Amino acid sequence: MKLNFSPGKIMIAIAAAASALTGCEDAGYLDIDAADRPPLSAYISFVNARPVNTALSFWTFTDKITPTPVTINTASDYYPTVFGNVQINFTEGTNTSYKASYQFGNSATFSATGRPNGPIATFYHTVVAARTANNKADSLILFYDDLKTPEAGKAKLRFVNLAVGSGTLNVLNGNTPLFSNVAYGRAANSALSGEALSAWSLGPFQNVSPGSYQLSFVDAANGNAIGNPQTVALEAGKIYTIFTNGLINGSPAFGVKVLEHPVK
Numbered sequence: 001m002k003l004n005f006s007p008g009k010i011m012i013a014i015a016a017a018a019s020a021l022t023g024c025e026d027a028g029y030l031d032i033d034a035a036d037r038p039p040l041s042a043y044i045s046f047v048n049a050r051p052v053n054t055a056l057s058f059w060t061f062t063d064k065i066t067p068t069p070v071t072i073n074t075a076s077d078y079y080p081t082v083f084g085n086v087q088i089n090f091t092e093g094t095n096t097s098y099k100a101s102y103q104f105g106n107s108a109t110f111s112a113t114g115r116p117n118g119p120i121a122t123f124y125h126t127v128v129a130a131r132t133a134n135n136k137a138d139s140l141i142l143f144y145d146d147l148k149t150p151e152a153g154k155a156k157l158r159f160v161n162l163a164v165g166s167g168t169l170n171v172l173n174g175n176t177p178l179f180s181n182v183a184y185g186r187a188a189n190s191a192l193s194g195e196a197l198s199a200w201s202l203g204p205f206q207n208v209s210p211g212s213y214q215l216s217f218v219d220a221a222n223g224n225a226i227g228n229p230q231t232v233a234l235e236a237g238k239i240y241t242i243f244t245n246g247l248i249n250g251s252p253a254f255g256v257k258v259l260e261h262p263v264k
Helices: none
Strands: 042-048 056-060 075-081 086-092 100-104 124-131 138-144 155-161 169-173 176-182 206-208 211-219 225-234 239-245 255-261
Touching (some): 056 124, 100 138, 155 176, 225 239, 225 255
Parallel strands (some): 155 239
Antiparallel strands (some): 042 075, 056 086, 086 100, 124 138, 169 176, 211 225, 239 255
């Protein structure tokens, strides 16, 4: 997996023990007669988080997956795709020249030492098109999406820092810390190595109380506020990703986007 987001390097290390990957796979697949089994697929939602107001088409190898281009700061539906060793690319508008391309995955299964890993059959994923931290190149990030139902009376929330030039962010709900020290290109509370490493740890959701959140964003290095507070409504039983976007010093300006995921 290609990662150029943290200090000088791309920040994603995709790895997970296959035994830890539960909750989004179809355990009954092998109980169906072979002739009646649907084709095995991974499922990917594609996000256009580049600070460039141009819609993107996403491809696996030479097959275009998104039927219509994905506009800036939006996500596609989840589409069935190939799994295992997969080249993912994106193009601008109707252009067919790849703006970024990367080979994800060495096999159909994953291990903590088998980086870079990629899409898993029957699992759900988000692939993000974004800029590197210095805003000089395009790149791709892959997260595994744990879309199990939230805890009773809760919502599930993931935060990803994709505002170019933001550095490391703290996120507050009013005056209460919500997420701390989220580096550019990373998800809050992510673990990319060590004992905590799993597929879900790369872009983890956390259960939170539903309600109205007054989110503010602070540069963790100097305490300066970034952008204006944003009001976000979260409903019980739903799953969300919130990501910052845009440029800290430039156009498009810093912004916040809320994506809702289906519960699986």
